[in-house]
Amino acid sequence: MNAPRTIAGGTLAADPRLITKILLGINAAVFVAILALNDEFVTHLMLVGAFPPPEFGWEPVMGVAAGEWYRLVTSMFAHQEFLHFASNMLLLWWLGGPLEAALGRVRYLALYLVSGLAGSALTYVVAAPQQPSLGASGAVFGLMGATVILLRRLNQDLRPVLVLVALNLVFTLLAPRIAWEAHVGGLVAGAVIGYAMVHAPRGRRALVQWGACGAVLAVVLVMIVVRTMALT
Structure with a gap:
């Protein structure tokens, strides 16, 4: 018997929140580690372009401009304050559960990671x-951006999520x-990728969906390279 399909063409998993739970667990583990260790640990995780600033002329410099590109990713999983x-x-x-169920695990994870990278890149x-x-x-x-697109595609009431987006902005x-x-970077990237994932034509679904992810990643890479060249 064929497995049920999601709206984006992926397979509906037995646990529709598995990736969401894993992401929550990673964030929680990093948060606990930050609380348990000294400030030097979070210093190595946070996103910083270049410190000290290039105009100071001091060495050594830490940050993305100094080759620490991993900060664009590690900062996505790091929190210092409990409310945050x-x-x-x-x-x-x-938001994650319904999106994971609608998009499938792989597409949902791609949406999450690429949106986070886009936010890091714009920062x-x-x-x-x-x-x-x-x-x-x-x-x-x-x-959030992808949820707006999905609810519109399903002709659902957009008002609750639009209010949520507006209040957060x-x-x-x-x-x-x-x-x-x-x-802002994450919201725009999520909306673009979400549109491609839920509106891709059936015959070219994978091409359109992964092409959109690749296009956003390409823009992110160009932004990072150009900014790095300006700071070095």
């Missing part, structure tokens, strides 16, 4: 080189110490 961690994980659980490009940033907000905003712009760049 709890709010991101609550949104991940609320790296726009924020001051020495400004630190961390948190899963870019990836979570990507889930207002909070992003008004609250201090919030990396709005990660939120």
Whole structure:
């Protein structure tokens, strides 16, 4: 008997929240490790472009511009404050389950990771080189963007999720110490990838879906390379 299919063409897993649970577990484990270890540990995880700033002329310099590209990924799973961690994980659980069930595990994971990278890349490009940033907000905003697209595709009521997006954007712009760049970058990337995943024609579904992920990744890579060249 054939396995049931999701709206995006993937296979509906027995546990529709498996990847969401794994992502929650990784974030929780990193959060506990940060609390247990000293500040030097989180310093190696957070996103920072270049510190000290290039104009200072001091050596050594740490950050993405110094070749530490891994920070674009590790910062997506790092949180220092409980409220920040709890709010991101609550949104991940609320939004992630339905998206994982609709898209399938692999596509859902691609959406999460590429959206998070897009948020990190925009932060790296726009924020001051020495400004630190961390948190899963870019990836979570990507889930928000994809959720809007999915609900519209299914002709569901958009008002609850639109209110959620609007409130989060207002909070992003008004609250201090919030990396709005990660939120905006993740939201846009999530909406683009989500559109490709739920609107891809059946005959070219995989090509369109993975092509969209590849295109967003290509834009992210160009942004990172250009910014690195400007800082070095």
